[in-house]
Amino acid sequence: xxxxxxxxxxxxxxxxxxxxxxxxxxxxxxxxxxxxxxxxxxxxxxxxxxxxxxxxxxxxxxxxxxxxxxxxxxxxxxxxxxxxxxxxxxxxxxxxxxxxxxxxxxxxxxxxxxxxxxxxxxxxxxxxxxxxxxxxxxxxxxxxxxxxxxxxxxxxxxxxxxxxxxxxxxxxxxxxxxxxxxxxxxxxxxxxxxxxxxxxxxxxxxxxxxxxxxxxxxxxxxxxxxxxxxxxxxxxxxxxxxxxxxxxxxxxxxxxxxxxxxxxxxxxxxxxxxxxxxxxxxxx
Amino acid sequence: xxxxxxxxxxxxxxxxxxxxxxxxxxxxxxxxxxxxxxxxxxxxxxxxxxxxxxxxxxxxxxxxxxxxxxxxxxxxxxxxxxxxxxxxxxxxxxxxxxxxxxxxxxxxxxxxxxxxxxxxxxxxxxxxxxxxxxxxxxxxxxxxxxxxxxxxxxxxxxxxxxxxxxxxxxxxxxxxxxxxxxxxxxxxxxxxxxxxxxxxxxxxxxxxxxxxxxxxxxxxxxxxxxxxxxxxxxxxxxxxxxxxxxxxxxxxxxxxxxxxxxxxxxxxxxxxxxxxxxxxxxxxxxxxxxxxxxxxxxxxxxxxxxxxxxxxxxxxxxxxxxxxxxxxxxxxxxxxxxxxxxxxxxxxxxxxxxxxxxxxxxxxxxxxxxxxxxxxxxxxxxxxxxxxxxxxxxxxxxxxxxxxxxxxxxxxxxx
Numbered sequence: 001x002x003x004x005x006x007x008x009x010x011x012x013x014x015x016x017x018x019x020x021x022x023x024x025x026x027x028x029x030x031x032x033x034x035x036x037x038x039x040x041x042x043x044x045x046x047x048x049x050x051x052x053x054x055x056x057x058x059x060x061x062x063x064x065x066x067x068x069x070x071x072x073x074x075x076x077x078x079x080x081x082x083x084x085x086x087x088x089x090x091x092x093x094x095x096x097x098x099x100x101x102x103x104x105x106x107x108x109x110x111x112x113x114x115x116x117x118x119x120x121x122x123x124x125x126x127x128x129x130x131x132x133x134x135x136x137x138x139x140x141x142x143x144x145x146x147x148x149x150x151x152x153x154x155x156x157x158x159x160x161x162x163x164x165x166x167x168x169x170x171x172x173x174x175x176x177x178x179x180x181x182x183x184x185x186x187x188x189x190x191x192x193x194x195x196x197x198x199x200x201x202x203x204x205x206x207x208x209x210x211x212x213x214x215x216x217x218x219x220x221x222x223x224x225x226x227x228x229x230x231x232x233x234x235x236x237x238x239x240x241x242x243x244x245x246x247x248x249x250x251x252x253x254x255x256x257x258x259x260x261x262x263x264x265x266x267x268x269x270x271x272x273x274x275x276x277x278x279x280x281x282x283x284x
Numbered sequence: 285x286x287x288x289x290x291x292x293x294x295x296x297x298x299x300x301x302x303x304x305x306x307x308x309x310x311x312x313x314x315x316x317x318x319x320x321x322x323x324x325x326x327x328x329x330x331x332x333x334x335x336x337x338x339x340x341x342x343x344x345x346x347x348x349x350x351x352x353x354x355x356x357x358x359x360x361x362x363x364x365x366x367x368x369x370x371x372x373x374x375x376x377x378x379x380x381x382x383x384x385x386x387x388x389x390x391x392x393x394x395x396x397x398x399x400x401x402x403x404x405x406x407x408x409x410x411x412x413x414x415x416x417x418x419x420x421x422x423x424x425x426x427x428x429x430x431x432x433x434x435x436x437x438x439x440x441x442x443x444x445x446x447x448x449x450x451x452x453x454x455x456x457x458x459x460x461x462x463x464x465x466x467x468x469x470x471x472x473x474x475x476x477x478x479x480x481x482x483x484x485x486x487x488x489x490x491x492x493x494x495x496x497x498x499x500x501x502x503x504x505x506x507x508x509x510x511x512x513x514x515x516x517x518x519x520x521x522x523x524x525x526x527x528x529x530x531x532x533x534x535x536x537x538x539x540x541x542x543x544x545x546x547x548x549x550x551x552x553x554x555x556x557x558x559x560x561x562x563x564x565x566x567x568x569x570x571x572x573x574x575x576x577x578x579x580x581x582x583x584x585x586x587x588x589x590x591x592x593x594x595x596x597x598x599x600x601x602x603x604x605x606x607x608x609x610x611x612x613x614x615x616x617x618x619x620x621x622x623x624x625x626x627x628x629x630x631x632x633x634x635x636x637x638x639x640x641x642x643x644x645x646x647x648x649x650x651x652x653x654x655x656x657x658x659x660x661x662x663x664x665x666x667x668x669x670x671x672x673x674x675x676x677x678x679x680x681x682x683x684x685x686x687x688x689x690x691x692x693x694x695x696x697x698x699x
Contacts, residue, residue, distance in 0.1 A: 006521060009546075013513035021510075111335065119339030121533035121558065123541070123567030130545050139545035212510060213537035213567050217336055217382075221508040249511070256514020262477055262504040264514065 005135040010257045011250070016142040018249020020207055022242035023149040024222050025229035026156070027201030033173050033236015034193040035091050040102040042226055043219025044109035045198060049075065049205025050214045051113055054122050057209075063126045064210040065144055068152075068203050075202025080195035087194060088187060106219070114216040123213035145207040152203055153242060159196070160238070169193050173236050228272050319368045326362060326371035326634065328353075328624070329400030331390040331415070333407050336382025340533060340561065341613045342407040345430045347606050348617030349375060349404065355593065355601065355618075362625050365632030373621075376400050384414045391418035401634050402427070402624060405444075407613070409433030409451065409480035416444055425636040428662075429620040430613055433483035437663035443636065445643045445657055446664035447620045451480055452487020454578045455528050457671045457683050458554040459492050462526050465694055466551060469526065472501035472519040474539070476509075476531025484556055485529055500524055509535060512542050520548050530555035537567045544571050544699040551695035552576065559672060559679070560611060572674040574696035576682070579672050581612040581652050585687045588649060592622040595651040612652075619652035 028042045039045075049071045053064040083091075090101045127144070130137040160166035168189045171179040180186045208214065208222065229248060233240030248268050255264040328349075333342030353373050356362060361370040376398050380386040387406055394400050395418070403419050405412035405428040412431030419426040420441045428436060432448035455473075462469045471492060475485040485502070492499050501519045505512060512535070519527070527543065527550050530536040536558040543553070558564045559577035583599055593601070598618065602610040623646070628634065631642035644659035647666065656666030671683035673693060680690035 003521065006517060009517050009520075010514070013511070013517060017511040017513065114335055114339065119335070119343060120561065120563035121340070121537055121567055122563070123537050125567060125569040125571060128541055128544055128568070128571050130547060132547070137545060137547050139542075142545070213534050213541070215337070215534050216339070218534060221510055224508070225510070252511060253514050253517075257518050260503060261509070261512075261515045261518075262506055265506050265508070 006257065008134075008136045010253050012136055012138060014250035014253030015246060016139065016146055016211075016249070017253065018246035019146045019149045019242075020142075020204070020211060020245075021222075021225045021229060021248050022245025023153065023200070023207060024204040025226035025233070025241045025245050026153070026238050027197040027199075027204065028223075028226045029230040029233065029236060029238055029241040030197040030200070031194060032230060034169055034197075035087075035190055037091055037095065037098040038102065039197075040099060040223070041106035041109055042201060043221070043223030044106040044113070045075070045078075045201050045219075046205040046208060046222050047214055047216065047219040048109055048113060049202035050209035050218075051117055051122070052202070053206040053209040054117075054124060057124045057126065064124060064206040065148060068148065068206040071202040071206045072152075072199040076195040076199040078195075078202075079198030080191050082198070083191040083194040088190065091190065110216055110219060117216065119216060121213050121215050124209050126210070139211075142211050145210050149204075149207060152200065153238075156196070156200055156238065165189065165192050169196075228269065232272055232275055319363065319370055321361070322364075322367065322369040322371045324371075325374035326364075326402070327374050327376050327398070327400040328402050328404060328621075329376040329394035329398055330404035331378050331380035331387055331394070331406045331411075333382040333411070334379035336380075337532065338382040338408045338411070340563070341430060341557070341611070342382070344611045344613035345407050345617045346377070347602070347608075348610065348614030349621060351598075351602055351605055351614070352618040352621030354605065356621065356625060362628050364628060364634055380406050380411060382408070382411070384411060387411050387414045388418060391415050395419070395422050395424060402636070402639070404617075404620060405429055405431055407431065409436060409483065410478060412436055413439075413479060416441055419443060423636070425640050427620050427624055429617050431480070432664070433479045434487065434663070435479055435483055437661040441662070443640050444662045445623070445640065446662055447616050447623060447655065447667070448580055448664060449578075449667045449669050450487070450663055451483035452490070454484045454556060454669065455488035455554060456491045457578060457669060458526070458528060458552060458576060459488065459495060459497060461671075461683065461692065461694065462552055463495055463497065466525050468496075468498065470498040470500050470522070470524045471526045471528055472503070472522060472524045473499060473529050474501065474503045474505065474515050474519065474527065475529040476535055477504050477507050478531055481529070481531040481556065488528055505531075505535070510538075512539050513546060516542050516546050516548055520546060524550060526550050526552040526554070528552075528554050530558070532556075533558045533561075533563075537564065540568055540571060540575060547699065549696075549698040553696055554578070554671075559674060562609075562679075565674060565677060565679075570677075571699070573676070574673060574693050576671055576673050578669045579612050579681075580667070580669060581615040582670050582672065582679075582681050583610070583615075584681050584689045585653070585670060587651065587653050589651055591626055591648045592619070592650045598651050615652045619650045619655065622650045622652075623648065623655050 031039045053067045056062040056067040090098045127141045130139045168184045229245040233244030252264045255267045332346045361372040403426040407430035409431040427445045429447045432451045434452045475481040536555045554576040560579045627642045631638045647656040654666040658665045673682045682692040
């Protein structure tokens with residue numbers, strides 16, 4: 001029996017979670033698109049940001065929404081310096097080297113998190129409340145995460161469309177050699193892209209800390225969702241990636257309620273495989 | 285030969301025999317009365333999750349084993365009768381990173397390279413089941429601690445011994461409470477896709493149906509789920525009296541949080557493992573009010589001890605050594621050590637097959653509670669659970685009533 005109230009709740013649930021999956025994937029998409037490397041440490045960076053938000057909350061009672069600008073700044077600095085320090089040596093080598101580098105980095109990060117904060121589950125018990133609108137419950141923390149995601153995404157989008165560095169980044173994505181030949185400092189663009197990408201990734205980590213509990217090993221799951229969203233939405237296509245994340249959230253929610261949640265990851269990944277087959281048809 | 289010569293010979297012979305026997309008896313008695321200390325230690329081998337998903341309980345379990353090692357060594361070690369020697373205990377362990385592949389590799393290594401004397405299981409049913417496959421292959425005894433899926437004990441394995449109450453019994457007390465308080469209760473059982481959680485859920489379902497409780501939902505969620513709103517939305521319209529189930533840590537905290545966000549009010553909510561740790565309260569604060577969970581042990585219970593230290597001694601020594609509070613994982617791990625000690629003392633040997641047989645007749649009570657196995661399967665049948673409830677930021681024992689530290693809050697306050 002179809003119940004419109006439940007259906008609306010299902011859509012709301014899917015949208016709220018999907019926005020988090022989407023924003024979490026944008027940084028991965030950006031690095032992959034601009035630098036041509038897959039950041040396997042992406043999940044660990046997300047969780048690192050969640051722990052940063054946790055520290056601010058437990059020490060000063062600051063909710064993640066206030067911490068997120070700080071996390072963005074830290075993320076930018078980490079990304080920029082990571083590229084200037086090691087990243088530039090890795091990016092110029094073959095792809096398997098960069099995969100190994102980022103894999104090693106993810107181990108280093110997750111074990112450092114484990115040693116600093118211990119293995120216990122952490123969560124931020126801030127605003128565990130909901131609005132009720134005509135039988136549909138809208139969790140406030142998740143609503144805030146959605147609104148912040150939209151605002152930060154629009155800022156990122158404007159940055160890429162309107163500013164010199166945004167245009168330079170897009171030029172490098174379109175044609176690396178061409179961009180260099182018109183005087184764009186590609187190396188610097190790479191560093192800034194990595195900074196922006198980790199900035200937005202750290203932002204997503206604070207949003208995750210706002211809505212979900214986490215442990216030092218939670219990053220793997222988010223990496224998996226992010227990876228799927230990037231492939232589904234298009235590498236380097238940040239709008240596509242965000243929408244793909246929302247799509248994954250909606251599919252999970254619909255399948256979970258109208259079939260069973262135990263198969264929802266399988267369904268999401270079957271859709272992913274179909275999309276890959278259709279989009280990347282033809283081969284060489 | 286004349287009679288005299290014969291009798292002289294006899295007397296001499298008797299005297300010689302008496303002297304030889306006397307010296308022999310003297311030597312044996314002397315040896316019995318002053319056993320020596322073995323040059324080599326008795327090595328207990330295991331893998332444990334220091335990192336990965338099971339790191340929290342894994343580390344607590346390890347702390348319990350380490351403390352037992354110190355305790356038994358301070359008592360001089362374990363006496364092995366057939367060698368008339370006291371063995372000091374040494375631990376040989378590795379981090380299995382909560383991974384099955386690591387467990388397979390490490391148990392092969394512990395048995396073949398390290399040649400440990402007795403094996404303990406890793407934490408979690410999934411990993412213990414994997415380890416049991418290896419130890420059984422070599423016919424080696426493994427004392428299972430930190431794992432209680434009934435599946436482990438249904439494989440026909442001949443060399444395992446359990447220390448936890450079986451998973452299938454973990455929610456039966458919650459169902460008993462419900463039956464006492466509500467007429468014709470209905471429940472939703474939701475659980476993680478995991479060997480342990482599945483065993484608990486299936487056991488709870490069977491028990492509920494046998495008692496006439498209406499199980500209106502029986503749903504599993506994926507291991508890596510980051511959103512439990514689908515499964516909760518599905519049961520929201522069913523107006524159940526109770527939600528039973530869960531899995532481990534991240535997912536259970538999420539389950540509570542999202543149940544509140546979605547406004548799902550029930551009279552009773554019992555999870556499986558996370559509420560026994562203080563981190564559960566820190567992550568949820570007042571949202572934890574009234575949430576129940578079974579526990580294998582709580583320090584407030586006072587069993588009549590036949591073996592090992594008292595609860596107070598255990599608590600004091602644990603705090604001294606680790607500067608933290610023990611959990612049931614730690615207590616059970618310490619008790620597993622006491623259980624092994626009792627079996628070795630009973631069997632008088634380190635021979636694994638004879639030790640396994642010795643466990644069949646053991647019935648001991650440690651500070652962790654009673655321990656007695658079903659001889660056929662090795663599953664634990666003597667140990668009893670208690671039920672915890674978070675009340676005003678305090679973890680209270682509310683069931684069974686004889687050991688309760690606070691009155692059960694029922695129904696659970698609405699969110």
